[in-house]
Amino acid sequence: MGMSQTKEESLYIGIDGGGSKCRATIYTSDYRILGTGVAGRANPLHGLAQTFQSIEESTQLALADAGLAASDSKRLIAGLGLAGVNVPRLYQDIANWQHPFASMYLTTDLHTACIGAHQGEEGAVIITGTGSCGYARVAEQELFLGGHGFALGDKGSGAWLGLKAGECALLDLDGFGEKTQLSQRLFDYFGVNNALGIVENLAGQSSSTYAKLARVVFESASEKDSVALDIVTEGAGYISELARKLFAINPPRFSMIGGLAEPLSPWLDEDVLAKTSPILQPPEWGAAFFAKQQHAKA
Amino acid sequence: MGMSQTKEESLYIGIDGGGSKCRATIYTSDYRILGTGVAGRANPLHGLAQTFQSIEESTQLALADAGLAASDSKRLIAGLGLAGVNVPRLYQDIANWQHPFASMYLTTDLHTACIGAHQGEEGAVIITGTGSCGYARVAEQELFLGGHGFALGDKGSGAWLGLKAGECALLDLDGFGEKTQLSQRLFDYFGVNNALGIVENLAGQSSSTYAKLARVVFESASEKDSVALDIVTEGAGYISELARKLFAINPPRFSMIGGLAEPLSPWLDEDVLAKTSPILQPPEWGAAFFAKQQHAKA
Known part of the structure; x- marks a missing residue:
């Protein structure tokens, strides 16, 4: 229950990759925030090298913000929400990465945004910013709608x-x-x-x-x-x-x-x-929750 | 009236630059075709260096096709129809080019297409291919319509x-x-x-x-x-x-x-x-006609 970190404690990092920014937040196992970092874009559809670089940069910034050492990335159980990883080839490219973490769990940015919005519960989200798309996950059903990109789709964005x-x-x-x-x-x-x-x-x-x-x-x-x-x-x-x-x-x-x-x-x-309810947590939280859940299963 | 070329005879080259091809045709002063050449794209809006290269290449191919030497480009009075040269800055960039011709006269690809379509007479054209735009020239009036480019305009293209x-x-x-x-x-x-x-x-x-x-x-x-x-x-x-x-x-x-x-x-x-009439001549003819007309005035 104390505030100090012990070597034994598991730490989680939730990373939300996006077309303009990559946000990383380090959490304790009870979702206390230890540090955050923001780096440049991390959309694998626009380049893998840039994506990996932004993930590493945001991670290092979050570690520094948490008062941890750069080498402490090895202590982190990472959850990544990235665009496009519903495409098997792209998923594999990123899964093959020699990442700096203890373990890495990968899913789409839509999934981590949805987990965050509903604080770990199932549900649906529509993301409308530069682009637009819809996502729902209920039981084993997963629904991706729209989001075909500018100028072909993304209506209403x-x-x-x-x-x-x-x-x-x-x-x-x-x-x-x-x-x-x-x-x-x-x-x-x-x-x-x-x-x-x-x-x-x-x-x-x-x-x-x-x-x-x-x-x-x-x-x-x-x-x-x-x-x-x-x-x-x-x-x-x-x-x-x-x-x-x-x-x-x-x-x-x-x-x-x-x-x-x-x-x-x-x-x-x-x-x-x-039927619209407020967002409860950001996508980084959703990514950390996803990592913790998958790690418990592993 | 003979078929042979003398040093004194003026030769014209009509060049039609485009987004995918650059076409050049060498004409005598009575519009007999001596040779033609086709090179890659020559749209100044997509790059000046590429445009100049395609113009030179199509010219050399036309000279070779006409049985003329590469150095005979110095004999040619050139007419160029190029996209975007209704923008003064772009017109100036191309007018400043150290071109290989005796003289060079520059106008828009729409203008040379229109001159060609109506064999030197005034009129109007609509160009619908990859893009779409309209052009009319009557007396001193010149009308450009549409043609704002993909995906912003070019409706019906x-x-x-x-x-x-x-x-x-x-x-x-x-x-x-x-x-x-x-x-x-x-x-x-x-x-x-x-x-x-x-x-x-x-x-x-x-x-x-x-x-x-x-x-x-x-x-x-x-x-x-x-x-x-x-x-x-x-x-x-x-x-x-x-x-x-x-x-x-x-x-x-x-x-x-x-x-x-x-x-x-x-x-x-x-x-x-x-009200639609057939095309009488191609844009290269229009470009050569434009050059001859301007050269007579100069």
């Missing part, structure tokens, strides 16, 4: 809203379709005064550049701009439908996660909102 | 049709929206049997990869698949509207250019089809 805003503004400026205040708002946002200026700022840019325009769409929608209203209504309609598809396997609990969860919520259907 | 096909198939496979035979057709096309297989073949791919799917959409539309019909109808509707906007400045002649011109034509509105 920040990047999707931003792309629609760009498309609609350029159509408007060319004299097609409805007039929209999105055109002027994009001029202001980029500090330009014509269509070419918008194109120069968006052409070939990554999903995160587009996702930054989501706020502009919500602002225009709240001022009843009908083009922006159509975009937000279509995106939110998809997210509501995504939630209902997750509900089909009867998850005991449901949460919305990510930067767009809050701005989207006023636009979701009532039946979805009524 | 091959890449746009392909992206829509991918989006709709993935929505269908996730259980959203209408069932569509596009899903099975994309499985067949890529030799896969699930949504992830489609995503792996399309995520992060260039516009030309998407454009190859256009045929699949037309085939499904011709078999009355309602999702494919909606895609083709929306794309063709945009192209018809684009044509009408060009007609607003009263071009004496109008042509459709590019790989999608023919498959799209059954879907265009009657008033647009009625």
Whole structure:
């Protein structure tokens, strides 16, 4: 019950890899936080070397924050939530890594986010930030929906809203379709005064550049701009439908996660909102819980 | 009137730069073809060094084809049609090039395509291939419409049709929206049997990869698949509207250019089809005509 660490005590590290950041938190076996670390992106779909480097960096930062030595990584039982590891080949590539931990347990970032949101219980989550996707895990059933990436899928996500805003503004400026205040708002946002200026700022840019325009769409929608209203209504309609598809396997609990969860919520259907519960723990907690659970089985 | 070349005779080279190929044709002053050459891509928006290299390569191939020496490039009065040179900065970058020609005259690929289509007369064109855009030139008026690039614009283009096909198939496979035979057709096309297989073949791919799917959409539309019909109808509707906007400045002649011109034509509105005339000359001819015209003024 004392606060001091003994050599015998098992320590857990929960690591949440993502497209922009990698977050690591070291926990005691009763989920007390000892230290945290944040490093660069760790999405195996965008490169394994970078992923491994960000995991090691965030781990070292968390160890230092906990007052532990770099070599103490060997004491850590690690849980990793990473995008794309539902693809067997990618799972194997990461499982084969000569990792610095005592043991390593690997699952998708959606799974660890879901475990965290419901504090270890089963349930469903929708993640809407730069991208969008749905996940549910009930008994032995696991459901992945959407999340096919920008610009092919991820409807209702920040990047999707931003792309629609760009498309609609350029159509408007060319004299097609409805007039929209999105055109002027994009001029202001980029500090330009014509269509070419918008194109120069968006052409070939990554999903995160587009996702930054989501706020502009919500602002225009709240001022009843009908083009922006159509975009937000279509995106939110998809997210509501995504939630209902997750509900089909009867998850005991449901949460919305990510930067767009809050701005989207006023636009979701009532039946979805009524079933939405707050997030209880972050994905790193979910990753640590997963590691502890798997380690107990091993 | 003889067939032999004398040192005194002026020779013209018309060069059409594009996103996948660079085509060069050497003409006599009465537009007799002496030789042609084709090299790799020459789109300054995707890189100046590559553009200059493709121009030089296609020129050398055309010279060799004409039985001329490499050093005879110094005899050529060159006309270049290149994407993006309506942007002053890009125009200047290319005008500053230490080119291998006697003189060089530069304009947009849309302008040279339009000159070619109407054999030197004024008019309007819509180019629909991997991308889509409209162009008209009448008196001193010049109109550029659309063509904002994949995935932001280029509605009705091959890449746009392909992206829509991918989006709709993935929505269908996730259980959203209408069932569509596009899903099975994309499985067949890529030799896969699930949504992830489609995503792996399309995520992060260039516009030309998407454009190859256009045929699949037309085939499904011709078999009355309602999702494919909606895609083709929306794309063709945009192209018809684009044509009408060009007609607003009263071009004496109008042509459709590019790989999608023919498959799209059954879907265009009657008033647009009625005003569509055949292409008279290729863009390289237009570029040579432009060079000769500018050179006479200089």
